[in-house]
Amino acid sequence: MSTALLLFLIFIAVTLAITYWAAKRSSGASAFFTANRQITGWQNGLAVAGDYMSAASFLGIAGMIAFQGYDGFMYSVGFLVAYLTVLLIVAEPLRNAGKYTMADVLAYRLSPRPVRAMASLSTLTVSTFYMIAQMVGAGALVSLLLKDSGLSYQTAVIGVGVLMIIYVVFGGMLATTWVQIIKAVLLMGGTLLLSFFVLAHFDFSFGNFFEAISRVTYHDKNGVAVTQDFLQPGLKFKPPYGALDLISLGMALLFGTAGLPHILVRFYTVPDAKTARVSVVWAMVIIGAFYILTTFLGFGAATIVGRDQIAVNGGTNMSAPILAQVLGGEIFFAFISAIAFATILAVVAGLTISASTSFAHDFYTNVLHHGKERRPGEEVRVARITTFVVGAVSIAIAIVLGPTANVAFLVGLAFAVAASANLPVIVLSLFWKRFNTSGAVMGLATGLVASIGLILISPSVMKTDPIFPLDNPGILSIPLGFLGAVVGTLMSREPQAEAKFAELIVRANTGIGAEKAGGH
Structure with a gap:
């Protein structure tokens, strides 16, 4: 058995054991959706970092x-600054204001x-975009690592999908949290070692190091050797729309973080707002260190391995694992791949x-059944069925x-949808x-339609003669999302919503009444 396969199996065994342990403690909606709000600040900080530092990052x-x-x-700068600010x-x-999902705050x-209904649709759309990126990365990684065993990309994607479904269906939020904590520790350890x-x-x-980065040699698509300064801008964001594309990407990353459902849901797993703040500080330190270290991973791969060899x-997507193979041999390659x-x-x-x-709590229980479960435990059962479908x-x-x-590009699109639809509302x-x-x-409808519509007519989908010239739609779709929300608001008055605003502000800023909202 290869070292890579052995490390994979060890990690899978450990995480399945965690899932078994968590399954015994995941009875009831609060346990399944929020781990009974018993996650501590440092644990949630590590889990948030584990959630945020995705395959797109590594x-x-x-x-x-x-x-x-x-x-x-x-891209690294965008992901880092986005987290710190928003x-x-x-x-x-x-x-303070929600219970299980983003829609709790809106409702x-x-x-x-x-x-x-609209928030659930938006959440499912963003999550699916983001998840596809992870699955592409998983398939490429596992099929490359285990190519000697004849494992195909398709089989690798299916295997990862099945494991993911097992974690969520049986272990709920508690198992998911601990898998993320273990992942964050492993990822930081591996990244530090590879940077060293x-x-x-x-x-x-x-x-x-920087001298080598300023003289990177590779062959272009015509087979001609080219030497370029990788410290200079212009390799991706080229004229005439390069600057606008970069601004558009920056806006999507900056504003999209606050609308990512899988990041937002993490703040419902802690007992109070103070712990939420503590977890943000922990996450900021870990995430900040990681994105700084991506400099060594990317430029190290360019200078030590070379673009031609990676291609x-x-x-x-295999730049970091191949760099590990060149610098540390097969065992280190297997270790870094297992971390990925x-x-x-x-x-x-x-x-x-x-x-x-979101589907079970927002759409099934609160939209279809007016906030009432027909049978005990039905909400959790629906969530588990949704897991299989997603x-x-x-x-x-x-x-x-x-x-x-490229998984980073796909995630950039998920950020654009989140920034355009979720953030404005x-x-x-x-x-x-x-x-x-x-x-x-x-606002939700305009943001969703604008971002997805612009993606469909952009160069990323329409390879020749795109109607919209930018890869990322954020620069246009985000203002349209805000505009839709403002116009929709001005078309009618809702005295009840205005009357409850003061109550929402007090709860959001002080936490008074939040325990009730949290289901205690």
Whole structure:
């Protein structure tokens, strides 16, 4: 048995044992959806970091930096700055005002059924986009690692999907949280070790490191050798629309974080808002360190391995694992690949539980059945069934896209949808007294339609003669989402929503009454 396969099996065995342990403690909706709100600050901080540092970060961004230098590094900057700025604003009021999902905050002072229906649709859309990226990364990674055993990309994607479904269906939020904690520790350890090996290769001289980055040689599509300065912008974001594309991506990352369902749901697992703040600090430290270290992963792959070698061994997503193989041999390659595998499993589990929670709690219970369960435990059963459906859809789309799609790019699109649909209604619900139900529904609908519509007519889908010239739609779809919410609000008055605004503000900022909202 290969070292890689052995490490994979050890990780799977450990996580399945955690799932078995969690399954015994996941009876009831509060346990399944929020781990009974008993996760501590440091645990939730590690879990948030584990959720946020996805395959897009470890595989996709490292690959983008290796192939597109400075422009690829701007993805790292975007992900980091996005977390620091937005979650500090959103985390505490969200924890105080909600119960299980983002829609709980919206439904607090708005008409619950239409708002929950649209919020559930938006959550499922964002989660599916994000999950497809993870599945593509998983398939490419596992099939490359276990190619000697004849494992295909399709089989690898299906295997990861089945494992993810097991974690969520049986272990709920508690199992998902601990898988994410283990993943965050492993990922930081592996990234630090790989960065150390990169610096050791350059005799721990930053001068030598950056000198090599300024002279990267590779062959273009015509087979001509090219030497380029990877510290200069322009390899990805090229004229005439490069600057606009970068701004659009930055807006999607900056505003999308606060609308990502699988990140937001983590703040309902802690006992109070103070613990939510503590977990944000823990997550900021871990996430900040990680994104700084992606510099060594991406530029290390470009200078030590080379674009040509990476391209013929799995493509951009395999930059970090191949770098590990060159610097540390097969055992280190297996270790880094197992970490990447852990990264993917943890994130898809988080995405799946946020999607299934939203459908079961928001749509099934509160829209179809007016907030009442027909039978005890029905909400959890529906969430488990939703998990199977979401998993199957993600597996199918990931297989169709194939292993060559860059996972960081796909996640950038998920951020754009979250920023365009979810963020406007969250912000306006918390900070605008006049905001009402028609504004929320129109904002969610406009943001969803605008972002997905623009993606479909962008260069990423229409390879020749795209109608919309930018890869990321954020620069246009985010303002349209806000505009839809504002116009929808001004079309009608809702005195009840305005009357409850003061109560929402007090609860969001002080936590008074939050225990009741939390289901205690």
